[in-house]
Amino acid sequence: MDDTADVNAPEALAGSAPLRRLSxxxxxxxxxxxxxxxxxxxxxxxxxxxxxxxxxxxxxxxxxxxxxxxxxxxxxxxxxxxxxxxTEVDPREVADLFEVMVELEALSGHLLARRAGEAEIAELRALHRQMLDHYRRQERPEYFRLNQRIHRRLAEISGNGVLLELETALNLKITRARYAANMKLGRWDESAREHERILDALERRDGEALACAMRDHMRKTGDAVLEGLASR
Amino acid sequence: MDDTADVNAPEALAGSAPLRRLSxxxxxxxxxxxxxxxxxxxxxxxxxxxxxxxxxxxxxxxxxxxxxxxxxxxxxxxxxxxxxxxTEVDPREVADLFEVMVELEALSGHLLARRAGEAEIAELRALHRQMLDHYRRQERPEYFRLNQRIHRRLAEISGNGVLLELETALNLKITRARYAANMKLGRWDESAREHERILDALERRDGEALACAMRDHMRKTGDAVLEGLASR
DNA sequence: GCTCTGAATTTTGAATTCAAAATATATTAT
DNA sequence: ATAATATATTTTGAATTCAAAATTCAGAGC
Missing domain, CATH: 1.10.10.10 (Winged helix-like DNA-binding domain superfamily/Winged helix DNA-binding domain)
Structure with a gap:
């Protein structure tokens, strides 16, 4: 209990300190x-x-x-x-997870069609275009990042704080399941097309279509992850 | 730091100890x-x-x-x-809460119609009858307790662990909102009739009808709670 | 040789202690 | 008397300490 020199290292994260009131x-x-x-x-x-x-x-x-x-x-x-x-990644629990997520996405879709402002739709379209750029250039990490950001933005814009929290929480576990299934992001092309469908429905403000598109997207993601988990 | 006699009170919860490995x-x-x-x-x-x-x-x-x-x-x-x-009870957040809960209940309904076993349906019917007894005798606390138990049982039997967890978590906040609205349980009669509808649909294994019934029940509960919150 | 029992060690649970931040109080200057 | 600053007190954040439980390991008995 004495070989390590400095027990307290206050200079750990020195330098830039924009706001570090972090416990x-x-x-x-x-x-x-x-x-x-x-x-x-x-x-x-x-x-x-x-x-x-x-x-x-x-x-x-x-x-x-x-x-x-x-x-x-x-x-x-x-x-x-x-x-x-x-905790172990239990395929059974992951299946349950997606079963719920699918419905949350549908709700999100219905809300979005009603509540999204024009500016926000434009913003999402812009993000989508950016993501497609990364797709064309085959830049996986950037694509992945934008993908995540779009989904989060969708949840935010749906305007239901509880929904946003739940999706964030469940998304944690989904991300983990993805890693466990060795597929940080699968289905580039499919996924991109599904996003296209989502954006289209949103721009038409077709709640039913949007809900279906988002539901489908999540369901397919789930199927892919579960398949990946099964074949380990 | 000196007036209280025994700092450690090991005899606190002595006596019956079925399993107390509680931290x-x-x-x-x-x-x-x-x-x-x-x-x-x-x-x-x-x-x-x-x-x-x-x-x-x-x-x-x-x-x-x-x-x-x-x-x-x-x-x-x-x-x-x-x-x-x-935390304050924010009517806006409570509205969001019910907006999500309504969909979770619908999902629960669909799953129940598919997955509930005969024995479980019988069990629920029995609980329902018990609850009606308490209703007739105007025994509020017992009625309330059974009501809660039925809802929990429904969530359990739907067979999705994630769904059960979420409903439990959200139910915490709903319970709190109820208290805050000074209505530990409102709508005796209405609620009892809605439960009847739920049980009927379940026995017929009509997923669509069951989802609707549960969705409706939750929506009406939400409306009542929100009204109660508004008139404070 | 294997298993069971019982210390020695390690690891966790919870109380205490120490330091830093925030709040309250007092003092002084205007 | 009021406002601003300085000081004292309280309260929180985090490390340390102490006690109890679990794990490990050794030896005795079968």
Missing amino acids: LYEVVAEQLREMVLEGELLPGSRISEKRLCESFEVSRTPLREALKVLANEGLVELLPNRGAKV | LYEVVAEQLREMVLEGELLPGSRISEKRLCESFEVSRTPLREALKVLANEGLVELLPNRGAKV
Whole structure:
């Protein structure tokens, strides 16, 4: 307990400080989240508090608080008196997840057709065009990023805060399932065409068509992920 | 730090111990949850850690862990460096809540019609009859309890774990909104008739009708709660 | 040789302590 | 008397400490 020199490293994130009123446990939670999502911490593996404390250079208090947050998000499991483990990706649960997500997307579609402003539709169209550019240039990471951003924007513009929260939360698990299925993004072309359909319906403000398009898109994504999970 | 005699009170919950491997923070979280739901801690009020620690007779560590859990459930808000406050009941958010819940109920209905076993349908019918008994005898608390139990059972039997979790989580906030609207249960008669419709559709295994009935029931509940909230 | 029992060690749960931020109070100058 | 600043107190954030539970490992018994 004495070989590491500086226990407190206050110069850790010095330099630019736009707004860093972040509690320590929030920083740790975000790091952990990423590690779990990207598979750096493998599903099913036990989490040693000591190891993580050392790697993050924080005490156990904020780490344990962060673990509680992650547990509520369903990324880790807290076993009584025996620490935490990363939750397994259960295909059954993933199926349930998509079954719900599909309906949330449909609701989103109905709301969007009613509530989206002209400016917002234009913004989405612009994002869509950008994404297509990346598609043509085969720039996967950028494509993926824009894809995510469009979906988030759609949820935001539907104007229902609860819906946005739920979609965000479920999307966490979906992202994880994707990684687990070794398909950070599958179905480039198909997916792009489905997005086209979504944008079209939105511009026509055809709620029913939009709901169907979004529902379909999510359903197909789900099928692909589940297939990927099955063939491991 | 000296007037209270025993800091550690190990004889707190002695006696019956069917299984008590409950972490302290879980117990505290459950207590807090109840206090917030029942309005014992008023919306908007600041939470003093010291006061609560003393009243619960625990140290700040488990209390703070519990607060983090409640924050994720949306019952309290964590302000950086200035503690926690009970979240306000925002009619706008409650409206969003029901907008989503209505669709989740519809999904639940579709799944139920497909997946419920005969035995489970019989069980639900039995619970329904019991509830009607309490209705006839005007036993409000028992009626309310059965009502809740039926809804939970419906969610369970629909066989989608994610759906069950979401409905449970959202139901927390709905319960809180009900209390805030001073209507622990409104619409006895209407509600009973709607339940009748639900049971009928389920016994006929008419997915469409069941989804409609459940959707309607939730929508009407929402309208009533929102009306109650508006007239405060 | 294997299993079961029982210490020694490690790991977790919870209380306490220390430090920093925020709030309240007092003091002084205008 | 009021307002602004400085100081004291309280309250929160995070590290440390202490105790209890679980795990590991050794040895005895079969």
